[in-house]
Amino acid sequence: xxxxxxxxxxxxxxxxxxxxxxxxxxxxxxxxxxxxxxxxxxxxxxxxxxxxxxxxxxxxxxxxxxxxxxxxxxxxxxxxxxxxxxxxxxxxxx
Amino acid sequence: xxxxxxxxxxxxxxxxxxxxxxxxxxxxxxxxxxxxxxxxxxxxxxxxxxxxxxxxxxxxxxxxxxxxxxxxxxxxxxxxxxxxxxxxxxxxxxxxxxxxxxxxxxxxxxxxxxxxxxxxxxxxxxxxxxxxxxxxxxxxxxxxxxxxxxxxxxxxxxxxxxxxxxxxxxxxxxxxxxxxxxxxxxxxxxxxxxxxxxxxxxxxxxxxxxxxxxxxxxxxxxxxxxxxxxxxxxxxxxxxxxxxxxxxxxxxxxxxxxxxxxxxxxxxxxxxxxxxxxxxxxxxxxxxxxxxxxxxxxxxxxxxxxxxxxxxxxxxxxxxxxxxxxxxxxxxxxxxxxxxxxxxxxxxxxxxxxxxxxxxxxxxxxxxxxxxxxxxxxxxxxxxxxxxxxxxxxxxxxxxxxxxxxxxxxxxxxxxxxxxxxxxxxxxxxxxxxxxxxxxxxxxxxxxxxxxxxxxxxxxxxxxxxxxxxxxxxxxxxxxxxxxxxxxxxxxxxxxxxxxxxxxxxxxxxxxxxxxxxxxxxxxxxxxxxxxxxxxxxxxxxxxxxxxxxxxxxxxxxxxxxxxxxxxxxxxxxxxxxxxxxxxxxxxxxxxxxxxxxxxxxxxxxxxxxxxxxxxxxxxxxxxxxxxxxxxxxxxxxxxxxxxxxxxxxxxxxxxxxxxxxxxxxxxxxxxxxxxxxxxxxxxxxxxxxxxxxxxxxxxxxxxxxxxxxxxxxxxxxxxxxxxxx
Numbered sequence: 001x002x003x004x005x006x007x008x009x010x011x012x013x014x015x016x017x018x019x020x021x022x023x024x025x026x027x028x029x030x031x032x033x034x035x036x037x038x039x040x041x042x043x044x045x046x047x048x049x050x051x052x053x054x055x056x057x058x059x060x061x062x063x064x065x066x067x068x069x070x071x072x073x074x075x076x077x078x079x080x081x082x083x084x085x086x087x088x089x090x091x092x093x094x
Numbered sequence: 095x096x097x098x099x100x101x102x103x104x105x106x107x108x109x110x111x112x113x114x115x116x117x118x119x120x121x122x123x124x125x126x127x128x129x130x131x132x133x134x135x136x137x138x139x140x141x142x143x144x145x146x147x148x149x150x151x152x153x154x155x156x157x158x159x160x161x162x163x164x165x166x167x168x169x170x171x172x173x174x175x176x177x178x179x180x181x182x183x184x185x186x187x188x189x190x191x192x193x194x195x196x197x198x199x200x201x202x203x204x205x206x207x208x209x210x211x212x213x214x215x216x217x218x219x220x221x222x223x224x225x226x227x228x229x230x231x232x233x234x235x236x237x238x239x240x241x242x243x244x245x246x247x248x249x250x251x252x253x254x255x256x257x258x259x260x261x262x263x264x265x266x267x268x269x270x271x272x273x274x275x276x277x278x279x280x281x282x283x284x285x286x287x288x289x290x291x292x293x294x295x296x297x298x299x300x301x302x303x304x305x306x307x308x309x310x311x312x313x314x315x316x317x318x319x320x321x322x323x324x325x326x327x328x329x330x331x332x333x334x335x336x337x338x339x340x341x342x343x344x345x346x347x348x349x350x351x352x353x354x355x356x357x358x359x360x361x362x363x364x365x366x367x368x369x370x371x372x373x374x375x376x377x378x379x380x381x382x383x384x385x386x387x388x389x390x391x392x393x394x395x396x397x398x399x400x401x402x403x404x405x406x407x408x409x410x411x412x413x414x415x416x417x418x419x420x421x422x423x424x425x426x427x428x429x430x431x432x433x434x435x436x437x438x439x440x441x442x443x444x445x446x447x448x449x450x451x452x453x454x455x456x457x458x459x460x461x462x463x464x465x466x467x468x469x470x471x472x473x474x475x476x477x478x479x480x481x482x483x484x485x486x487x488x489x490x491x492x493x494x495x496x497x498x499x500x501x502x503x504x505x506x507x508x509x510x511x512x513x514x515x516x517x518x519x520x521x522x523x524x525x526x527x528x529x530x531x532x533x534x535x536x537x538x539x540x541x542x543x544x545x546x547x548x549x550x551x552x553x554x555x556x557x558x559x560x561x562x563x564x565x566x567x568x569x570x571x572x573x574x575x576x577x578x579x580x581x582x583x584x585x586x587x588x589x590x591x592x593x594x595x596x597x598x599x600x601x602x603x604x605x606x607x608x609x610x611x612x613x614x615x616x617x618x619x620x621x622x623x624x625x626x627x628x629x630x631x632x633x634x635x636x637x638x639x640x641x642x643x644x645x646x647x648x649x650x651x652x653x654x655x656x657x658x659x660x661x662x663x664x665x666x667x668x669x670x671x672x673x674x675x676x677x678x679x680x681x682x683x684x685x686x687x688x689x690x691x692x693x694x695x696x697x698x699x700x701x702x703x704x705x706x707x708x709x710x711x712x713x714x715x716x717x718x719x720x721x722x723x724x725x726x727x728x729x730x731x732x733x734x735x736x737x738x739x740x741x742x743x744x745x746x747x748x749x750x751x752x753x754x755x756x757x758x759x760x761x762x763x764x765x766x767x768x769x770x771x772x773x774x775x776x777x778x779x780x781x782x783x784x785x786x787x788x789x790x791x792x793x794x795x796x797x798x799x800x801x802x803x804x805x806x807x808x809x810x811x812x813x814x815x816x817x818x819x820x
Contacts, residue, residue: 002095002097002098002149003097003098003101005098006098006101006102006145007101009102009141009142009145010101010105010142013105013109013138013141013142016134016137016138017109017112017113017131017134017135017138018131019131019134020126020127020128020130020131020134021127021128021131023127024127025125025127026125026126026127034212035211035212035213035214035289035291035293035295038210038211038293038295039291039293039294039295040293041295042293042294042295042297042298042359043293043294043362045298046294046298046359046360047360049359049360050360050506052587053360053506053590054505054506054507056564056567056587056590057505057506059563059564059567059570060560060563060564060567061513061516061517061563062503062504062505062509062513062517063505063509063513064510064512064513067505067508067510067513071507071508
């Protein structure tokens with residue numbers, strides 16, 4: 001009895017694994033572009049985190065006002081560069 | 095049942111092999127259906143191993159001694175909780191647990207990334223299934239948990255009594271969760287290297303898994319230490335045992351990775367270092383598994399003689415060789431995007447922290463493997479004991495604790511001397527104050543301990559100041575109450591304040607380690623009832639011997655406890671009662687007599703403990719059973735001559751004989767050997783561990799929608815607007 005149940009389980013597993021193959025051929029398109037976008041999005045989010053961290057460093061007294069303003073400007077400039085890169089990617093895709 | 099289990103494992107191996115092929119074919123040809131099929135193979139692997147584990151668990155619960163594993167690792171007298179967890183006390187069962195956890199964690203990451211990392215994920219799937227195939231092959235061909243016995247015994251050997259401790263039974267799943275979770279970033283790093291997609295995406299997607307691996311491995315290590323303290327009868331929590339070291343090494347490199355990866359995320363720097371760290375952590379996790387299973391080590395934690403050494407060495411060789419080849423061939427893609435702005439920056443502190451952590455790992459590695467290398471070269475056994483480790487680990491640990499306070503005080507990118515002065519004044523003041531108070535109190539016996547206390551005060555001062563200023567800044571913006579501002583601050587900066595909490599926990603933990611190591615008092619003494627010994631401030635009186643027979647739920651005798659009741663008084667305080675005993679578990683060896691088998695099996699020490707924040711009093715008794723030997727021998731002879739007794743009569747007589755034996759121990763007690771230890775602040779180790787894990791849980795907690803708000807359109811507009819204005 002247990003063996004029959006396990007054989008049914010194996011059959012279910014085979015069906016589940018082969019289901020995508022039975023659904024037909026699907027060629028991966030635009031994976032490279034998607035990966036580049038994901039990398040840029042990750043870099044953008046990291047930049048936002050860096051902006052927030054710099055602000056936190058300023059508010060907790062680790063950066064002087066002048067240093068923070070200069071750093072914040074620089075980080076925001078880098079963030080905009082990332083946004084432009086993302087826009088360009090969207091433009092290319094369109 | 096056993097056949098059904100074997101079918102599951104064979105199917106699991108076939109699924110792994112298919113999944114590897116499908117994933118690689120899908121990745122090379124861009125055929126999405128094969129990639130999806132490969133991912134589903136991981137889910138199916140999880141299903142198969144769950145069913146295999148359930149079958150094995152059922153056999154243990156039912157005490158089905160037809161399973162060799164059940165017969166050799168359980169018995170009818172083993173309590174149900176330990177029968178459920180006895181599965182992983184064996185080589186075979188723990189291998190099955192390894193592949194089960196691997197398949198579950200792999201399923202989780204692949205499900206979460208099913209629409210992301212489309213180039214990297216198929217290769218990561220193949221790597222994860224490669225690990226799965228390796229462990230399934232071991233289970234199918236070398237160490238099957240479903241081997242059956244032609245003539246099942248009536249009673250099993252029982253679980254090793256040393257493992258009958260709650261923390262020891264949770265310890266393996268935690269440890270293996272750590273090891274198998276570290277396989278996830280390892281696999282994605284390999285995928286990223288193969289596809290040259292070495293940006294931030296794979297790090298961001300696998301970060302929660304890396305942190306969870308670190309957390310689980312840490313919990314596993316801490317539970318192991320607690321077990322050692324409570325169960326092994328020597329009063330220590332860390333012995334630099336090779337198997338303990340094996341779990342510590344990936345934790346150390348994992349800690350280094352969790353810090354340095356932040357530099358890569360923020361600055362695009364240290365890519366080679368980070369990918370090397372994550373690959374090394376993966377290799378060290380497998381190395382830890384190898385050390386426990388290869389049979390090359392003599393350790394309480396190891397599984398003894400085994401045939402698994404060569405397969406593991408081959409796997410480790412492939413992992414190391416493949417990692418070096420991939421990293422060296424991708425040097426161009428791994429080039430840093432920026433340079434370090436200043437040595438006065440958090441990045442520089444993190445770099446130093448990384449060097450210290452890797453140095454710690456190297457010391458542990460060398461101390462663990464030197465005896466093996468020495469024996470292989472010279473043929474003579476060499477040992478490296480705690481003094482050797484302490485010589486190198488102590489200064490490195492001091493630097494590490496100090497850095498855990500320095501890092502949070504320095505700004506990213508560049509700090510100025512004026513800001514440093516402002517931020518370091520209070521923590522340095524706290525450290526100096528603590529050092530002065532301790533010196534005034536006469537705590538001068540150990541310079542490293544004194545330094546550790548001062549450095550911990552520095553860390554806690556630094557983190558307290560950080561939290562206070564953060565709450566102040568938050569209140570200035572929101573006008574919240576202090577508790578509301580604190581909660582909001584932590585919620586909005588989980589990673590930062592989770593990390594700070596971890597640092598605070600580490601400082602507390604090391605205070606406990608330093609105090610208990612440097613200022614411990616220990617006595618090994620023989621006492622008769624009525625006699626008193628003094629240890630530290632304690633007067634400990636051996637009041638009377640104790641004994642009892644413990645029956646299992648089925649009525650069979652599980653063990654005999656012989657112990658001592660102690661009356662403990664500290665200074666002029668009230669006396670307290672402390673009980674400690676030694677448990678004797680019967681041996682199943684057929685050549686032993688009916689009585690002597692109860693004293694020839696395994697024995698465990700049950701510690702009598704008075705724990706507190708300031709100190710622990712730890713007591714263990716070693717009863718002298720030599721005086722009982724003539725009665726034991728006589729009993730053996732009587733039962734050998736009484737072979738015509740019925741089973742019921744024999745059982746009743748045996749119980750009576752054992753009762754008489756234990757009564758004779760308490761009526762005419764011989765002197766007993768006691769180990770008394772007074773360890774200051776051991777509880778701080780467990781408390782520190784809890785704080786560390788709480789901090790990791792805060793950092794791990796998923797950020798809500800509000801915390802991600804800067805990524806929304808409003809946040810983007812704000813960035814653009816403010817930059818235009820500038």
